[in-house]
Amino acid sequence: MSGFSYKNFMLQIIQGSIISVMLFYLFESDFQKLLLNTKLWDIIAEVLFFILSFFIGVMIDFFADFIESTIIKIKVIKLPSYYLLKDGKKWGIRLAHHQMILKDLCNTAAKNSCGAHNDSEYFENGHNEDKEGIPNYIFQVAKNQAFRECSEYQKEQLESFFVLYIFCRNLSFSFLVVILLLLFNADVVNPDIYLVLILVLPFLFVITILSSYRYFLYYSRIMLGSTFRPNK
Numbered sequence: 001m002s003g004f005s006y007k008n009f010m011l012q013i014i015q016g017s018i019i020s021v022m023l024f025y026l027f028e029s030d031f032q033k034l035l036l037n038t039k040l041w042d043i044i045a046e047v048l049f050f051i052l053s054f055f056i057g058v059m060i061d062f063f064a065d066f067i068e069s070t071i072i073k074i075k076v077i078k079l080p081s082y083y084l085l086k087d088g089k090k091w092g093i094r095l096a097h098h099q100m101i102l103k104d105l106c107n108t109a110a111k112n113s114c115g116a117h118n119d120s121e122y123f124e125n126g127h128n129e130d131k132e133g134i135p136n137y138i139f140q141v142a143k144n145q146a147f148r149e150c151s152e153y154q155k156e157q158l159e160s161f162f163v164l165y166i167f168c169r170n171l172s173f174s175f176l177v178v179i180l181l182l183l184f185n186a187d188v189v190n191p192d193i194y195l196v197l198i199l200v201l202p203f204l205f206v207i208t209i210l211s212s213y214r215y216f217l218y219y220s221r222i223m224l225g226s227t228f229r230p231n232k
Helices: 006-033 038-073 080-086 098-112 118-130 136-150 152-184 192-226
Strands: none
Touching: 006 038, 006 152, 038 152, 080 098, 080 118, 080 136, 080 192, 098 118, 098 136, 098 192, 118 136, 118 152, 136 192, 152 192
């Protein structure tokens, strides 16, 4: 999550607190043994909770971003912008004038290409065939153009959907870590609680990861749509 603000600070605490709660539940007695004055446990526990949640949230953001980049790089999944530009729709979300937008972005990419490829057809064909990371490059061209030319309203929409996308992505990663903690520490968890959590958490993981992808779709649609200029 780029930048630093109170909002981002709180979001990182929220996504990190899911893991913090599980850690305190599993290892509370061990934490208490580390403290010399156990009478201060309640106060210290609250401070530790917020500090731990924030740093866990930061680590979650780092690892989630690394894993996502790797997945996209090895083409396990394609960028939402790839489908929006190629087919004009994905999951019921449509991008109007997608062929014209793709053509304009390929022309821009060709004009600013530092390599030997300065033909827009090279980028357009490469995007449609998903070759050599060109879909990602085209999306980066769209981002650069959008942030220079889009309206304030579009910028607000982009920021809103981007934050929702990152937050849901990181939240799903938090649920995944908690599931792994439960699996490796099943013997210290109340059986009834364990059964409920092991059934509910995978459901929450799936919901948040799908929500993240859908918010990414909305973010991509606004980003690509803001580059369209009818008078070009």
